[in-house]
Amino acid sequence: MTDRTLSASPLPVARSLFVLSLLYGGMTVIAGVLAYKQFAIGPLVVESGILAFLLLVVISSTVSQLHGKAAADRLVLWGFLPLAVSIGLIWLVLALPPSPDMPSENIAAFSLVHGQTPRIMAAGPVAYGVSLLLNVWIFDRLRGRGDGGGFWLMARGAIASAISQAVDTLIFITLAFYGEFPIGNLLVGQAIAKIVLSFVLVPFLIAGAVALARRMDGLQS
Template structure:
């Protein structure tokens, strides 16, 4: 379904779904945070595999996109994904400016090595962030498409059906996301086989275990929030 028309009469306050407003804020923050977290590879306690830490923020993007699809329709969810590029672009621009500005003498004197460490980490940030939008766009649009299609003509409307749809859509889309992102972001920097395998395994497992209940919870909370739309 499409977003309800919350426009009032001429001169009357306009309303907006409260839950959608909250999810828009969270979504924008997670698109930026996922890129920063992705720089760190987290070791898994099995088979010496690893994952980039950005998956934790990215899985929240999946939850939000699926929730928006469920409550407001595929068209609104696709718009959310496309507009998610805006905070990502702003963050890249600001990081470029900050890296170009010289550190203050006080920082150099009081925190030896801090300026170099900042430049070392965030100077390579561009490749991670530049790789993110490609994987981000493909995987999230695919997630929305699969999640919406599995709904069919009324199927999967109950909580169990919602969770099954969320698990399938998330697992498939995140496996593809992992291949795209890890290859573009880290190929040539170091051997990526363990990271790639770990990333796919982690995202699929988390998609099957964590994402479904989070989607069900998010939909329930969103419906409660929408009982009182925001007035502008």
């Protein structure tokens, strides 16, 4: 190996890819925590983790649009790292003895929020991996030979998100709760709510994210 090889500068990383990757990792971690609260918009009742999950869809679609499907697939796969580390830390903290000065109601609340059953803990990563990779695949396939921008960019985002969110709901609820109680109504209700949000929010978020990312890369150059 020559001195020239050792001193060679690393390949530059697009600013947008760097920033979006940071946001992506954070959303994989926080999605499970937010899921403990449900909110209602009219007749739709949705667990709050969908907001972080929709941002994962937006970020992965934006990376696919600007940096290619391979980069988006790597982003989804690397997302397992912060997800796994956060799950490991949660288990560790739950196992550690609480401080005697900590109020008992705080201990109970922490355990309630973070003490998920192993079945739910396993269902989350499986649903995440399948649905996000599916989202990237559909989004890329719908692109065609052109740029796939403009209104078609928003339409591709909505279609890919709606399908992947329906699959995510099917996988997660089935793996987490099948056999515990009837899941039919929960499956239908959550799928409808997520599909509606995919068409209402995702197209505009993707268009905004792509525009912002292009602006960041333009400033970088």
